[in-house]
Amino acid sequence: MKSDGGKALFTALQKPVRNCLQGIDALEFDRSKAAVEEAQAILKQQHDGGASYDEDTLNDLAILGFFARFLSEYAAFWERVTKREYEPSWMALQDTLDSIRLLKRMSMIDVARFEKQLGQLEQVYPYKIFASVGCIAERIECSICGKDIDSFECLHRRGELYMGKMAHGIVRNMKKFDHVALTENPEDKRCVMQVQGTPYQFPAIDWLAENLTARKFTVSDISHVEMSERRKRNENIIRQGRNDPCQCGSGKKFKHCCSAKQYSTYPHGEFILLRKPPRVTQSV
Numbered sequence: 001m002k003s004d005g006g007k008a009l010f011t012a013l014q015k016p017v018r019n020c021l022q023g024i025d026a027l028e029f030d031r032s033k034a035a036v037e038e039a040q041a042i043l044k045q046q047h048d049g050g051a052s053y054d055e056d057t058l059n060d061l062a063i064l065g066f067f068a069r070f071l072s073e074y075a076a077f078w079e080r081v082t083k084r085e086y087e088p089s090w091m092a093l094q095d096t097l098d099s100i101r102l103l104k105r106m107s108m109i110d111v112a113r114f115e116k117q118l119g120q121l122e123q124v125y126p127y128k129i130f131a132s133v134g135c136i137a138e139r140i141e142c143s144i145c146g147k148d149i150d151s152f153e154c155l156h157r158r159g160e161l162y163m164g165k166m167a168h169g170i171v172r173n174m175k176k177f178d179h180v181a182l183t184e185n186p187e188d189k190r191c192v193m194q195v196q197g198t199p200y201q202f203p204a205i206d207w208l209a210e211n212l213t214a215r216k217f218t219v220s221d222i223s224h225v226e227m228s229e230r231r232k233r234n235e236n237i238i239r240q241g242r243n244d245p246c247q248c249g250s251g252k253k254f255k256h257c258c259s260a261k262q263y264s265t266y267p268h269g270e271f272i273l274l275r276k277p278p279r280v281t282q283s284v
Contacts, residue, residue, distance in 0.1 A: 026218075
């Protein structure tokens with residue numbers, strides 16, 4: 001926080017923040033929502049009475065609003081995980097990660113623990129391919145001044161705060177979609193792609209939901225996930241001598257044919273906890 005008012009307000013938010021995180025650990029999500037609403041009410045009361053605030057104070061108020069939004073999204077993510085709402089939990093995860101990146105860029109609020117935890121939880125989801133859409137618009141208007149945000153007339157930069165308001169581009173008069181690209185690492189991972197006839201499976205999310213609701217550990221106990229690859233035996237391939245004719249009838253020697261198919265690999269996640277037991281694992 002840059003202003004004295006912002007620092008005092010951040011201190012005033014510590015109680016609802018603590019209540020929100022304790023509610024998440026207890027899986028009492030109504031309690032977490034009430035705590036976030038309390039924080040938002042404190043911010044609204046302060047904002048409504050601040051007609052004469054300087055820019056630093058207004059920007060601090062906006063940043064604390066982003067922090068309250070992050071808490072709301074973080075609680076929503078874990079609520080959806082415990083309810084085994086797979087795709088909604090993925091969307092909530094992306095919302096939360098976006099808020100973390102915003103807070104890191106704009107403030108000194110420490111969200112490193114959440115970034116480490118959630119950033120690696122992305123890996124236990126089966127989503128690997130995403131769609132990225134391009135379009136052609138007549139102009140992109142600045143949300144602050146209304147001018148073309150890419151022109152020299154606009155003095156605002158995307159993603160920066162001005163008197164408590166963030167500058168962003170507003171697409172005006174979209175003419176047409178230009179392309180759809182498939183990518184493994186887009187800026188926005190909300191548009192997931194699925195091959196027809198191969199439904200996604202979420203064993204790690206099921207495992208998390210089961211153990212959290214059974215109180216084996218809490219959300220705050222989860223430090224991060226270590227991913228690795230493991231091998232399993234293909235029971236359809238019969239072991240035979242390397243120089244024997246392959247069982248599939250190809251006429252080739254086994255070593256030049258189905259030998260490589262004896263094992264298959266699969267991703268494995270090791271959940272690292274902050275208290276004993278120190279390590280728990282689950283295939284993903």
